[in-house]
Amino acid sequence: xxxxxxxxxxxxxxxxxxxxxxxxxxxMQIIELRNVKKDYLLGKVTVPAIKGVSFAxxxxxxxxxxxPSGSGKTTILNMIGLIxxxxxxxxxxxxxxxxxxxxxxxxxxxxxxxxxxxxSFNLIPVLNVWENIEFPLLLGKTRVPKNEWxxxxxxxxxxxxxxxxxxxxxxxxxxxxxxxxxxxxxxxxKPSIVLADEPTxxxxxxxxxxxxxxxxxxxxxxxxxxxxxxxxxxxxxxxDHVIRLRDGTIIENRRSGEDINSSGAVGAPAED
Amino acid sequence: xxxxxxxxxxxxxxxxxxxxxxxxxxxxxxxxxxxxTAFIDxxxxxxxxxxxxxxxxxxxxxxxxxxxxxxxxxxxxPGGLAATPTIPNYEKVISIVKSTPHIGxxxxxxxxxxxxxxxxxxxxxxxxxxxxxxxxxxxxFLFGVDAASYWxxxxxxxxxxxxxxxxxxxxLMISESQRQKFSDWLGKPLSIGDxxxxxxxxSAGMRLRELPIVGIFQLKEQGASPEQLAYIDIxxxxxxxxxxxxxxxxxxxxxxETNMLSTDNADSLFGEDVTVSQGSSAGIDVNAIAAQxxxxxxxxxxxxxxxxxxxxxxxxxxxxxxxxxIAALNASFAKEGIPVVAGDWxxxxxPYGQSVDVVRIVFATxxxxxxxxxxxxxxxxxxxxxxxxxSEIGTMRAIGAGKGFVRGLFAAEATTLALVSSIVGAGLGIxxxxxxxxxxxxxxxxxxxxxxxxKYMNPVVSAGNVITAIIVMxxxxxxxxxxxxxxxxxxxxxxxxxxx
Numbered sequence: 001x002x003x004x005x006x007x008x009x010x011x012x013x014x015x016x017x018x019x020x021x022x023x024x025x026x027x028m029q030i031i032e033l034r035n036v037k038k039d040y041l042l043g044k045v046t047v048p049a050i051k052g053v054s055f056a057x058x059x060x061x062x063x064x065x066x067x068p069s070g071s072g073k074t075t076i077l078n079m080i081g082l083i084x085x086x087x088x089x090x091x092x093x094x095x096x097x098x099x100x101x102x103x104x105x106x107x108x109x110x111x112x113x114x115x116x117x118x119x120s121f122n123l124i125p126v127l128n129v130w131e132n133i134e135f136p137l138l139l140g141k142t143r144v145p146k147n148e149w150x151x152x153x154x155x156x157x158x159x160x161x162x163x164x165x166x167x168x169x170x171x172x173x174x175x176x177x178x179x180x181x182x183x184x185x186x187x188x189x190k191p192s193i194v195l196a197d198e199p200t201x202x203x204x205x206x207x208x209x210x211x212x213x214x215x216x217x218x219x220x221x222x223x224x225x226x227x228x229x230x231x232x233x234x235x236x237x238x239x240d241h242v243i244r245l246r247d248g249t250i251i252e253n254r255r256s257g258e259d260i261n262s263s264g265a266v267g268a269p270a271e272d
Numbered sequence: 273x274x275x276x277x278x279x280x281x282x283x284x285x286x287x288x289x290x291x292x293x294x295x296x297x298x299x300x301x302x303x304x305x306x307x308x309t310a311f312i313d314x315x316x317x318x319x320x321x322x323x324x325x326x327x328x329x330x331x332x333x334x335x336x337x338x339x340x341x342x343x344x345x346x347x348x349x350p351g352g353l354a355a356t357p358t359i360p361n362y363e364k365v366i367s368i369v370k371s372t373p374h375i376g377x378x379x380x381x382x383x384x385x386x387x388x389x390x391x392x393x394x395x396x397x398x399x400x401x402x403x404x405x406x407x408x409x410x411x412x413f414l415f416g417v418d419a420a421s422y423w424x425x426x427x428x429x430x431x432x433x434x435x436x437x438x439x440x441x442x443x444l445m446i447s448e449s450q451r452q453k454f455s456d457w458l459g460k461p462l463s464i465g466d467x468x469x470x471x472x473x474x475s476a477g478m479r480l481r482e483l484p485i486v487g488i489f490q491l492k493e494q495g496a497s498p499e500q501l502a503y504i505d506i507x508x509x510x511x512x513x514x515x516x517x518x519x520x521x522x523x524x525x526x527x528x529e530t531n532m533l534s535t536d537n538a539d540s541l542f543g544e545d546v547t548v549s550q551g552s553s554a555g556i557d558v559n560a561i562a563a564q565x566x567x568x569x570x571x572x573x574x575x576x577x578x579x580x581x582x583x584x585x586x587x588x589x590x591x592x593x594x595x596x597x598i599a600a601l602n603a604s605f606a607k608e609g610i611p612v613v614a615g616d617w618x619x620x621x622x623p624y625g626q627s628v629d630v631v632r633i634v635f636a637t638x639x640x641x642x643x644x645x646x647x648x649x650x651x652x653x654x655x656x657x658x659x660x661x662x663s664e665i666g667t668m669r670a671i672g673a674g675k676g677f678v679r680g681l682f683a684a685e686a687t688t689l690a691l692v693s694s695i696v697g698a699g700l701g702i703x704x705x706x707x708x709x710x711x712x713x714x715x716x717x718x719x720x721x722x723x724x725x726x727k728y729m730n731p732v733v734s735a736g737n738v739i740t741a742i743i744v745m746x747x748x749x750x751x752x753x754x755x756x757x758x759x760x761x762x763x764x765x766x767x768x769x770x771x772x
Contacts, residue, residue: 083670083765104674110765111672122667126282131275138275139672185671 318725
């Protein structure tokens, strides 16, 4: 059993709902979207991809953003990940309003706060497993002190079960192995939030389940908030918080059996 | 930084075909630069060596012409008819030359042009077995030398027959090839003592001189030099070129030409209608005039005076002192207000010296054009690489790599590839140059004589040229990557989310 301690800027509180201690920086909601809209210009036609969406995500949640193709889930994920800018509305992450940040500030913020897991793994082809996982640490200051890098990376490699594959390049790994590397890479900077876009789409069902179990385990142990954009019913079924989209609007916002209305209030019935 | 270099090296290795295309282009460019500059440097060194060792020395002093630059070959004027200026205030100029430090030796000379002609006045002469030769083979480029000092300064002339011109000795020194051609044209074998009738050209008109051959010569080192060169005594050249007001030389006249002057009765020289009356000679000392007339001709032989020399050539005590000495001379001339100018061998060589510059300009232009083409090809190759790596670049940006990181990555790839390729190319250039030198290829005409800087192809690679070639090619590679990297920086992190 691992015992985790809060960071210096966090306090530990006991969640009766989850029956466990949670670390709180004073801000329960790690992500908040306020009336976010996103329009795309296709020639002369403006296509509204997201039509005024508001929701909040708590720290440590395992969140699924679900919906059919074209519902806008990837767009929402992109805006949470600060790699796409909303046409209007606000995206607040860890208490910081990200509107108006420059490209450099957004890049730094992503590096410090976010981790990414892509559908196609997106590993760097010329780096081996160990180097791919190490890569984000080399891009700037992180929460991991330099003298702890090696041990931390080795720990993550062990956690994802790739201890014997450190020196292998991505093209020498299976899909599942590559996704494990991507998970480890996403966690190496100890981000507050990990965003995963269809992480099991290119995997067989057995491998996909293994990946989901791994992420769930990490979510429990390290309390990293995981947000998935997914069709996968398995992920939806085990998610603490499910947000369903259709045609750019939220049709369901449910956390562990509780309906959340558009204002984010728990307990109020969801609007039809 | 280390990860950037590591990724750059591995990307170069990973994308072998693109790296090869870029690498071959850059290596080829470096090779061309090394070999080309070796040729040009050898050409310049060869011409410089030939001219400075044989004709011009290190320092060349001439008068100034308003019609154009002055060289050994005359004034480069638009009409080509301007007279070569003589050195004004010659004694003063010589005094300045003597007193300027770092001058190892000097001599004076003049140049002119002439053509071999023949006397067909008698049927015997006209019917001699003559062969036709090219018109330019009868052409003579005359060096009128100060025999007292010229041969001490320039010792590249090897005498095959006869002797060098001596001070005060009239005559011609011609080359062995000229002797053969002249013999063919005149229809008789030529040897020492035989006379040649030459027709000189100058702004003063055309003048004929008949001069004996005193020496047959060849140059110790065959270089890019005027083929029609012949040495002549300075007195004869001055007369043919109209450089002096008069000349003191014995002239033999026929008896029928001198009869008039041998009369005893001076009055018979004048007509009957001239009357001299008493009193018209007031103020005139007749006795003094008579005494003057009675003096024998005691005028000194023509000395080096105003208008007698066109050029002064000198050698510096060290090649490193040449430019410094030239500057000192020009400062002295300016200070004294003497309208002469000092320059180096290239000024003296005139069109031959400019030929090197022309070759260099043509080569540089060709290199620029080739570089532009190479940049375009390399740029396109990099653009393809960027397009293929869109997802990778988007991923790096998404997980926190800034634009500086992406810029640095591509710069490292371009610079590394360019550096390695250009070093390989420069190495191949050195090998190629060595092979060409070992082949000992002979120049077959004047153009190749100039290009080779001598009789044989002898390109020499210098460290400076190799380094320059490498730097130029690295720059080409770097410039070529700028546009593709600007495309890479425009790739938004959202592209990483898109499926490959």
